[in-house]
Amino acid sequence: MSFTELGLAPELSRAVAEQGYETPTPIQMRAIPAVIAGRDVLAGAQTGTGKTAAFVLPMLQALSHGPAGRAPRALVLTPTRELAAQVAESARRYGRHMNTRICVVFGGVSIRPQIDALHAGCDLLVATPGRLLDLAGQRALELREVRQFVLDEADRMLDMGFIHAIRQVLKLLPDRRQNLMFSATYSDDIRDLATRLLRDPVTLEVAPRNAAADRVEQRVYRVAREQKRHLLAHLIREGGWHQVLIFTRTKHGANRLAEQLAGAGIATAAIHGNKSQNARVRALAEFKTGQTTALVATEVAARGLDIKALPFVVNYELPNVPEDYVHRIGRTARAGGAGCAISLVSPDEALQLKDIERLLRRPLPIATNPEFAVTAEQRPAHRAPAPPARAAQNRHEGSGNSRRRSFASERGRRAVYSRG
Secondary structure, three states: OOOHHHOOOHHHHHHHHHOOOOOOOHHHHHHHHHHHOOOOEEEEOOOOOOHHHHHHHHHHHHHHHOOOOOOOOEEEEOOOHHHHHHHHHHHHHHOOOOOOOEEEEOOOOOOHHHHHHHHHOOOEEEEOHHHHHHHHHOOOOOOOOOOEEEEOOHHHHHHOOOHHHHHHHHHHOOOOOEEEEEEOOOOHHHHHHHHHHOOOOEEEEOOOOOOOOOOEEEEEEEOOHHHHHHHHHHHHHHOOOOOEEEEEOOHHHHHHHHHHHHHOOOOEEEEOOOOOHHHHHHHHHHHHOOOOOEEEEEHHHHOOOOOOOOOEEEEOOOOOOHHHHHHHHOOOOHHHOOEEEEEEEOHHHHHHHHHHHHHHOOOOOEOOOOOOOOOOOOOOOEEOOOOOOOOHHHOOOOOOOOOOHHHHOOOOOOOOEEOO
């Protein structure tokens, strides 16, 4: 089946083809016709399955038919800045042959240019909850014209404590609208939110509940906590890894590991909620272009990162919540590709490992540890200057306003480490 056969306009099908896509993914085949038909949708799909196009494409089509005013007629709410930027960029690529005005707003950057962009006119608005409410509170944004509303990464929204903000946003929207809700997992909280938000929805689920990406090779190394960084450095060097995304539980831990890997001669950057938006964008750009080999990230900061053909993901520390393991390893093996997810598990993480295996309904394979040297710590060759602290009102945007202890811990030092 082609994208045109799904009912998309020729301008959209042409833009999709120019991006190199010929055949819709399962979530796109099922969601796009439902959205075009005006139905509310509750969709569950693993990350990397093409869910962004599944709602962006039919939304762009609907926007091309209605009268354009200054206020947005479609709203996409995302949990993090990175995901908001990614969704907006996808909308711009798919809408390149249309006249749709697309705006994106999030915290961590100046609010003035965003106000100016909204005043110039906006059809599709992509936003994080905090900045959206800030703009509405300043009367710089009117949402009564919204006819389509998307709650993206709904499970992460709830995990980050955004349920109150979501309720505040819903009060600003008109009662008559189409609602689309996308979530990687279906918890009881998600189903409760869906019951209150959606009207007679089409329910779509293209992957088993809470299943990890099938094409991800998963491997566990049992190693003492104090030796993890040495084993990781060995795996990166001896394996010839050129791109690896590494997860830590805390911001301080991300900074610390980035410094240690840089001291071991591996070009490394850290990305987390305490980084300024410019620092995060720069670190991600250098990672994508190969200037940086390892990107160390917290769970929240990495949510929504769009990194094509990412070969390796490492759980330097297991997450406290087993569903997060699924999100993490889903950063590799995207869009049908292959990838490898490695977990470094210390004795004190045995319970977390059991919880993850219970969720996956199978044990994870244990790899034999290679011989690796335990060396004295070295200082990195270069330390970038610390970016200025963000305003307190934006601190929660993607920084982990979560019910988890790990997201509320040490603010961390604000620095990006790299090898010169």
